[in-house]
Amino acid sequence: MFRLEARPQASPAMALVSPLLALALTVVMAAALFALLGKNPWSGLGVYFFEPLNGRRQMTEVALKATPLILCALGLAVCYRSNVWNIGAEGQFLLGAITAGGVALWATTSGIKASPWVWTPLLMAAGVIGGMGWAAIVAFLRDRFNASEILVSLMLVYIAQQLMNYLVFVPWKDPAGFNFPQTRTFDAMTWLPNLVPQSRLHIGFVVTLVLVALFWIFIFRSWRGFQLQVGGLAPAAARYAGFSARTALWTALLVSGGMAGLAGAMEAAGPLRQLTPHVSTGYGFTAIIVCFVGRLHPVGIVLSGILLSMFLIGGELGQSRLGLPNALTGVFQGLLLFILLACDTLINYRVRWQRSSASAGTAR
Amino acid sequence: MNELALLLAATLASGTPLALAGLGLLLNEKSGVLNLGAEGMMLVAAVAGFAVAFHTGNDWVAFGAGALAGMAMAAIFGWLVIWLGTNQYATGLALSLFGGGFSAFVGVNYVGKKLAAKSAFEVPILADLPFVGPALFKQHPMTYIAIGLTIAIAWFLYRSRAGLVLRAVGESPESAHALGYRVRLIRLGAVLGGGALCGIAGAFLSVVYAPLWVEGLVAGRGWIALALTTFATWRPARTLLGAYLFGGVTMLQFYLQGEGVEIASQLLSMLPYLATIVVLALISRDPAWIRINMPASLGKPFHPGS
Numbered sequence: 056m057f058r059l060e061a062r063p064q065a066s067p068a069m070a071l072v073s074p075l076l077a078l079a080l081t082v083v084m085a086a087a088l089f090a091l092l093g094k095n096p097w098s099g100l101g102v103y104f105f106e107p108l109n110g111r112r113q114m115t116e117v118a119l120k121a122t123p124l125i126l127c128a129l130g131l132a133v134c135y136r137s138n139v140w141n142i143g144a145e146g147q148f149l150l151g152a153i154t155a156g157g158v159a160l161w162a163t164t165s166g167i168k169a170s171p172w173v174w175t176p177l178l179m180a181a182g183v184i185g186g187m188g189w190a191a192i193v194a195f196l197r198d199r200f201n202a203s204e205i206l207v208s209l210m211l212v213y214i215a216q217q218l219m220n221y222l223v224f225v226p227w228k229d230p231a232g233f234n235f236p237q238t239r240t241f242d243a244m245t246w247l248p249n250l251v252p253q254s255r256l257h258i259g260f261v262v263t264l265v266l267v268a269l270f271w272i273f274i275f276r277s278w279r280g281f282q283l284q285v286g287g288l289a290p291a292a293a294r295y296a297g298f299s300a301r302t303a304l305w306t307a308l309l310v311s312g313g314m315a316g317l318a319g320a321m322e323a324a325g326p327l328r329q330l331t332p333h334v335s336t337g338y339g340f341t342a343i344i345v346c347f348v349g350r351l352h353p354v355g356i357v358l359s360g361i362l363l364s365m366f367l368i369g370g371e372l373g374q375s376r377l378g379l380p381n382a383l384t385g386v387f388q389g390l391l392l393f394i395l396l397a398c399d400t401l402i403n404y405r406v407r408w409q410r411s412s413a414s415a416g417t418a419r
Numbered sequence: 420m421n422e423l424a425l426l427l428a429a430t431l432a433s434g435t436p437l438a439l440a441g442l443g444l445l446l447n448e449k450s451g452v453l454n455l456g457a458e459g460m461m462l463v464a465a466v467a468g469f470a471v472a473f474h475t476g477n478d479w480v481a482f483g484a485g486a487l488a489g490m491a492m493a494a495i496f497g498w499l500v501i502w503l504g505t506n507q508y509a510t511g512l513a514l515s516l517f518g519g520g521f522s523a524f525v526g527v528n529y530v531g532k533k534l535a536a537k538s539a540f541e542v543p544i545l546a547d548l549p550f551v552g553p554a555l556f557k558q559h560p561m562t563y564i565a566i567g568l569t570i571a572i573a574w575f576l577y578r579s580r581a582g583l584v585l586r587a588v589g590e591s592p593e594s595a596h597a598l599g600y601r602v603r604l605i606r607l608g609a610v611l612g613g614g615a616l617c618g619i620a621g622a623f624l625s626v627v628y629a630p631l632w633v634e635g636l637v638a639g640r641g642w643i644a645l646a647l648t649t650f651a652t653w654r655p656a657r658t659l660l661g662a663y664l665f666g667g668v669t670m671l672q673f674y675l676q677g678e679g680v681e682i683a684s685q686l687l688s689m690l691p692y693l694a695t696i697v698v699l700a701l702i703s704r705d706p707a708w709i710r711i712n713m714p715a716s717l718g719k720p721f722h723p724g725s
Contacts, residue, residue, distance in 0.1 A: 059503070140508055200700035201709070205455065205508070206646045207699065210692040213639050217692075221685035340516060347509060380527045382634070385520020389459075392513040393495070400503040 059404040069402045074348050074359070077395035084394075085387055094377055102377060103369030103387070115254035117364045119326060122263050123148065123318035125360035127342030129270050130311030132351040136274065138287035139307040141193065143208025144315040145339025146215035147186040151316025152323040153219060154185030156238065156330040159323070160227060163242040174245045175258070178324045179317055186316015187309050189215065194308040198301055204308070212339070220332050227330065237331045247325045259321035264357075266314070271353040283307060315339060337385075341367070344392045363388065424554035426667075426674050431555065431562050432628060434659075434666025436461075436620040438565045440644035441651070441658040442572055443489075443616025448648055449576060450609035451589035451716040455511025456496050458641030459518020460614050461621035464488040466526040468622025469534075469632040476535050481626045482561070482619050489618020490611050492518060497610035501603050504720045515641070523634045534630050559627050561619075566659065568616075573655040585609060589714035592721040602721055617641065639692065646695050650702050652712035661698075668694045 082100065089099030107117050127144045134141040155178040162174060189211060196202040220236070229239040247257035274280045286293040286303040293300065318338065323330060345363050349355030370384030440457060447454050454460075468485035472478060496514050499505045542556040576582040585605060587595045592602045624640070625632050643665055651657035672687035680687075703709055 142512060196696065196700050199704075201703040201706050202696070202700040203646075203649065203703065206642060206649075207696050209642050210639070210646075210696050213692045214689045217685045217689045220688075221683050224685060225683050340519075343512060344516065380524055382520060382523035382527060386517070386524045387520075389513060389517025389520045393499070393510075393517055396505045396510055396513055397499055397503055400505065403504075 058407045058409060059400065060407050062403055062405055065402050070350060070399075073398040073401060074350065074355075074395060076401075077348070077391060077398045078362070080394045080398075081387060081391045084390055088383075088386075089379075092379065094379065098377065099373065099379070102373045102379075103366060106372050107365040107368040111251075112254060113368065115251050115256040116368055117361060118260050119254075119256050120367050121357075121360040121364035122260050122325075123322055123338040124342050124345045124363055125263050125267065125356055126318035126321075127311075127315045127339055128345040128349060128356045128360060129266060129353060130314030131342055131346040132349070132353070132356060133270070133274065133280075133283065134307040134311045135346060136287050136351055137283040137303045137307045138290070139304055140205045141190065141208050141308055141311050142205055142343060143190075143193065143210075143212045143339070144311065144342050145335060145337065146208065146212035147189045147312040147315035148319040148322075148335050148339045149212075149215040149219050150185040150189040151182035151319030152185075152330060152334045153215075153222060153319075154188075154316070155179070155182040155320030156227075156241075156323045157181070159241040159245040160238055162245050163239065169244060171244050171246065171248050175247055175324070178245060178247075178320050179262070182316045182318075182320020182323075183313040184316070186312040186314070186319060188312070189316070190308040190312020191305075193312075194305045197308075198304060204304075216332075219330065219334065223330050223332055229329075238329050240329045241324065245324055246328055247321060255326045257321065257325040259325055262317075262321075267353045267357055274353065279306065315342075336367075341388060344388050347392060348395055421553070422674075422677075424550050426670055427554040428557060429670040429673070430663055430667040431558055432666070433669045434663035435559070435562045435565050436623045436628060437640060437644055437647060437665055438569070438659050438662035439561075439620035439623065440617045440641060441647035441662050442565075442568060442655060443613040443620070444644055444648050445651070445653060445655060445658055446572065446585075446609050446616070447613030448653060448717055449589045449714055450585050450606045451592060451714050451719065451721070452497075452500060452606050452610055453507050453511065453718045454493070454496060454514070454610060454613060455508060455645065456492065456514025456518065456641075457511075457617050457645055458637055458639065459515035459522075460489045460492040460617040461624070461637045461641045462518045462522035462635070463492055463525075464618035464621030465625035465636050466522045466529065466632060467618075469526070469529055469532075469625040469630075472534055472622075472626045472630075473529065473532055478537070478626055482622050485618040485620075485622025485626075486615040487618065489614040489616070489621065491614075493610050493614025493617075494607075496614075497607045500720070501606050501610070504722060507718050507720070519635065526632050526634065529632045530634070532632070534626065537627075559623075561623055561627065569655050569659040576655065586714070589716060592716055596721075596723050602723060606721075617644070620644070643691065643695050646699050649709070650698055652702070652709070653714065654712075664698075665691055665694065 086096035086100055089096040107113050131144055158178055158181045193204050193208045196207050197204045223236045223238055227238045229237055247259055250256045250258050250260055282298040283303050286298055286300055341363055345356060345359045349359035366384050366387055370381045373379035374381045444457055464485035467488035468481040471484040472481035496510055499510050500507050540559050546552045546556040584600055588602050588605045596602045625636055647658055647661045650661045669691045672690050675687060676684060
């Protein structure tokens with residue numbers, strides 16, 4: 056049997072080893088699952104961990120899908136560091152897509168001509184405002200009515216999805232779209248400029264990397280970031296120091312809402328170029344996993360964002376090449392987070408092995 | 420008149436899974452453990468229940484399978500949270516995300532499958548009464564079981580010794596531990612009980628209410644059930660009433676559509692979620708009132724001997 060013994064201090068080394076250990080265990084369980092499904096485990100793992108990085112085209116796709124994941128996770132990291140449990144990034148993402156999509160549709164139908172370099176910042180700003188507005192509802196209800204931000208932010212995901220459905224089914228439906236629930240394709244001038252020719256990767260990826268650096272400064276080098284973290288780790292100490300919990304709540308939610316909204320705007324104006332009911336494939340929820348696997352750290356989030364993006368691409372490849380169900384990706388995502396949480400126990404505890412309680416008794 | 424009876428009947432049917440899950444989460448939270456994984460447990464149980472009903476044709480075996488699936492999910496959560504001391508929010512969230520993925524994966528082959536037609540349920544004699552009969556007495560037996568369960572759980576929590584111990588563990592685990600109660604085992608029991616009831620609720624959705632399986636079938640009902648416990652200020656009878664209230668709101672959208680109200684169906688579909696937010700804000704607005712009613716150690720880990 057084993058026993059957990061509290062460490063005198065949390066182990067910083069284990070905090071870094073834990074995600075790697077969790078990934079290794081997830082890979083082992085994935086291999087077992089492939090074998091169970093009657094597939095060769097090596098080809099199964101290859102599809103998830105090798106094929107997505109094999110060749111320029113695949114790598115740009117990994118970067119493309121990592122972009123919204125990293126953006127949403129950055130914002131969530133600020134929330135979780137200040138102990139604000141926003142789990143509705145998915146809804147904030149959708150609102151960003153809606154507001155940016157609205158601007159793009161207006162540009163398309165109004166006939167105003169301008170360069171993409173004018174429209175891109177406008178669309179991004181619209182997305183940020185949309186996401187912030189949606190998160191502001193959560194902050195307001197928490198601040199003014201003490202309503203659980205967990206439940207409110209999640210309920211708003213369902214409402215945002217229905218709002219998206221309504222818009223693409225009724226007022227914004229493409230009149231020439233054969234009654235499909237989708238808007239017309241945005242005018243080419245509103246598309247995000249491409250980063251790599253002959254790929255779908257857009258300049259949003261660069262914007263994301265710049266934001267990663269800014270977030271590092273905000274979290275670790277700014278007074279406001281420091282206040283937020285103290286509030287999250289030790290609310291009593293923060294109150295004593297006079298740091299406002301309300302300011303922390305609003306900052307965390309507006310920042311994360313803005314990031315998720317930006318991600319939504321870039322998804323709409325980047326690869327999709329129109330709105331449909333399926334704008335998001337669960338990016339806002341996957342970002343929660345990205346955030347924890349990345350240790351709530353900007354650099355860690357980039358790495359885990361790329362990893363989880365590989366899972367997404369691997370799921371698609373597994374479906375087309377090996378006939379595996381695409382839903383397998385969701386299983387792996389959930390497994391990874393579960394195993395990570397279990398491994399994180401090692402940060403604060405060490406495992407002591409005991410032969411059995413009887414022999415331990417005689418030894419003493 | 421007849422339409423109102425049908426609306427009432429539909430309200431009871433759609434409130435029943437919420438009541439079952441809400442009562443389960445109530446037990447869970449009374450022991451001091453907050454399980455945000457309700458949605459995931461219900462989804463996995465819904466698939467398990469549907470699969471068993473599809474192959475055996477027996478609803479009651481399907482409910483049993485749902486309960487077992489819910490308990491299996493709850494056991495993973497309980498072990499992580501109670502023994503490894505992981506963060507309850509993050510672990511519950513992981514359970515919900517995993518449940519979403521796992522149920523979609525397992526359920527792929529059941530999408531579009533139909534269950535054998537069922538005979539209608541009627542309470543003898545009472546079902547023949549005008550208005551009251553079609554409104555209240557032509558329900559699936561699970562509806563009445565949910566009502567009975569509410570009474571049973573209220574009795575258990577407030578009139579039995581075991582219930583007193585459970586509440587003590589939720590209010591002050593240190594005191595309960597000092598008195599010699601096995602706090603972690605009691606909490607595990609409550610978590611498993613919560614999982615079983617959430618599981619039955621999930622199976623009820625896929626086997627009786629829908630009755631079909633699609634990805635994400637539970638559609639946020641697990642989260643609404645979580646909101647229900649706050650709404651009910653952790654009381655069994657109020658949980659049942661709250662469940663019928665939300666069931667009624669869900670049914671209202673179909674009623675309004677039937678009446679030809681000129682509102683897009685997508686906007687009407689927002690109603691249950693909007694209602695949850697509004698009700699949550701109204702109930703929570705007095706922090707002192709919540710603090711008095713909430714189990715004092717809810718969400719806090721307990722390590723014996725620390």
